[in-house]
Amino acid sequence: MKIGFGLGISDYRLRGGGLDPDALAFIVAEETAGATFDANQKDAINNLFLNLKGQGPDNNTVDFWTTNKVRKWWPLVGGASSAANEIDIRLNAGVFNGGWTFNNNGVLGNPIDTYFNSLTAFTGEATGDWGWGMYISDFVGGASGEWFNGYIIYSPSVILSAYRTFNPAAPAPIANSGSYIRSGGMTTILDTFSGARSAVRQGGTVYTVNNNSVINTFVDPDMGDCPLDFFFGSINNAGGGIVSPTANYFKSFYITYGVTSTEMELLQQIDNAFQTALGRNTY
Amino acid sequence: MKVAHITEQQAEQLKGNIYFQSVFFNPVQDADDNWCISEIVIQKNENTDFAWVNELVADKEYKLKKINI
Numbered sequence: 516m517k518i519g520f521g522l523g524i525s526d527y528r529l530r531g532g533g534l535d536p537d538a539l540a541f542i543v544a545e546e547t548a549g550a551t552f553d554a555n556q557k558d559a560i561n562n563l564f565l566n567l568k569g570q571g572p573d574n575n576t577v578d579f580w581t582t583n584k585v586r587k588w589w590p591l592v593g594g595a596s597s598a599a600n601e602i603d604i605r606l607n608a609g610v611f612n613g614g615w616t617f618n619n620n621g622v623l624g625n626p627i628d629t630y631f632n633s634l635t636a637f638t639g640e641a642t643g644d645w646g647w648g649m650y651i652s653d654f655v656g657g658a659s660g661e662w663f664n665g666y667i668i669y670s671p672s673v674i675l676s677a678y679r680t681f682n683p684a685a686p687a688p689i690a691n692s693g694s695y696i697r698s699g700g701m702t703t704i705l706d707t708f709s710g711a712r713s714a715v716r717q718g719g720t721v722y723t724v725n726n727n728s729v730i731n732t733f734v735d736p737d738m739g740d741c742p743l744d745f746f747f748g749s750i751n752n753a754g755g756g757i758v759s760p761t762a763n764y765f766k767s768f769y770i771t772y773g774v775t776s777t778e779m780e781l782l783q784q785i786d787n788a789f790q791t792a793l794g795r796n797t798y
Numbered sequence: 799m800k801v802a803h804i805t806e807q808q809a810e811q812l813k814g815n816i817y818f819q820s821v822f823f824n825p826v827q828d829a830d831d832n833w834c835i836s837e838i839v840i841q842k843n844e845n846t847d848f849a850w851v852n853e854l855v856a857d858k859e860y861k862l863k864k865i866n867i
Contacts (some may be wrong), residue, residue, distance in 0.1 A: 596819065597818070601820065610820075610822060611819075611824045612821065613826075613839065614835075614838030614839045614842070616838065617819075627801060628825070628826045630824070631838075
């Protein structure tokens with residue numbers, strides 16, 4: 516791994532460039548965990564970090580990094596290594612559970628038992644400003660016919676929020692949060708920040724949306740720091756197989772706080788540029 | 799995808815343990831409350847403490863358990 520790493524640095528120096536120090540730290544952590552990268556992949560990772568810092572080719576204005584607006588981002592570039600795929604851009608690790616498959620396309624779940632726990636115990640935050648995004652390769656509808664691919668849950672068996680058409684309009688605490696999902700095989704963004712698909716917490720109550728788009732509230736058993744965690748994957752819950760068992764590669768997943776609608780769209784563009792650079796922006 | 803049925807006791811034994819690299823077992827219940835593990839977990843299990851998992855046969859169709867929230 517050290518040899519490969521050294522050659523990568525040499526490649527950059529030969530081209531007159533340099534790795535962003537946080538991109539370098541991420542690459543080293545990934546390689547230590549078992550990933551291997553060629554120069555193109557390192558370029559893609561480096562540009563992702565530069566873009567998140569507002570210094571990249573696809574975003575030279577908004578700093579999502581030092582402002583901490585992007586709290587976590589899993590690039591899911593660990594190849595066959597589960598440990599590498601667990602690592603996020605800030606070198607935190609999540610946990611994979613169930614029958615996942617790992618390769619250069621991303622991470623592949625199944626509709627029965629797979630989920631990923633971000634191990635994100637957010638504390639002391641104001642409500643209403645959480646967002647999340649993910650990039651997956653394809654969609655299938657849930658049993659109700661609604662898109663049903665991303666969600667935030669409180670425990671591995673309780674879904675608090677899922678991606679779905681939202682009607683009626685969300686109350687204010689929810690309306691400020693949002694999410695998006697984008698298919699690699701499609702050219703249009705299927706959801707944007709304007710809707711509310713994320714669970715949000717206000718005081719001891721978590722606002723959610725149920726299968727019939729009815730606004731629910733969930734009494735948080737922990738009235739202290741917010742215990743909400745973020746999960747993605749296919750939980751056998753509430754409405755059918757969540758994603759196709761043969762086409763549901765997750766290619767990125769991220770959690771934001773306090774981003775505007777415009778900024779969320781920018782993150783989508785950054786994500787798409789990243790996936791395109793890796794050659795995995797298609798189904 | 800097929801699953802194998804296991805006992806509740808076996809499910810409890812598996813929970814919290816790694817079966818492949820850093821990935822954890824995640825037995826789930828189906829609509830009839832059978833405990834199940836998916837075919838891919840059986841195929842990939844490398845945890846010799848639970849070698850019996852590799853002997854399981856995933857020959858059951860999984861029946862989704864719906865949970866109302």
